[in-house]
Amino acid sequence: TFDYSSRQLSCEHGGRRVSRYELxxxxxxxxDRFDGRPLNSPxxxxxxxxxxxWFTDPPFGIRGDYEGNQAERELKEAVYRVDGASGRIAxxxxxxNAPNGLCFSxxxxxxxxxxxxxxxxxVWDVDGTQLRNGREFTTLELPTGGLSWADGIRCDTDGNIWCGARPGVHIVAPDGDTIGVIRLPEVCSNVCFGGAKRNRLFITGSQSLYSVYVGVSGAHIC
Structure with a gap:
């Protein structure tokens, strides 16, 4: 993603860190650490x-050498906040259990x-620098039955959540109901709104990159 100064932020499974690319x-x-111990794989x-x-820290990158480097987990999976002024991580x-994509309303x-x-x-209520009242928001159902799982997620200006998943992109309303699916021939890992009006959805698949114009705009910088 990018910050408000147009600098790219990157989560690195191999490096087990969150990095910022300066201009x-x-x-x-x-x-790259919390309480003196290395992060898992942001x-x-x-x-x-x-x-x-704000970033998620699951163990995906340390479970083997496919996405990162195999290593012992030293921290529980969690979501962290880095203060913009002090750099303090909390x-x-x-x-x-396995925090993956995240987005704000x-x-x-x-x-x-x-x-x-x-x-x-x-979903949690944001209370300043803290989170309150954590609860289940929704599950993603497969057309053939059973449950899919969300990977990267983004919010539009109407409050809908666009979720990379199987068999494509699931669109979930603010009440948790799925209101649409953009089907793909492969698993979708992430989504991002872009374009001059932020109404062009970019989609990463297992082996491909897609884009489609949609009837809403992305809520935040991507």
């Missing part, structure tokens, strides 16, 4: 207007987090 090409490490990251950086919740009052292991999506 001059240098790299700043935003977070997976997704979003920014808040107060300058803070755990905002560990009430999630349009007014930043809610934080949604995809839980891959539980095959659901959870």
């Amino acid at each position: 001059d090409g240098t790299v700043t490490v935003i977070a 997976n997704d990251v979003v920014v808040h207007p107060d300058g803070s950086i 755990m905002v919740t560990d009430e999630v 349009p007014d930043y009052s809610l934080l949604y987090v995809a839980d891959t292991r539980d095959r659901d999506m959870k």
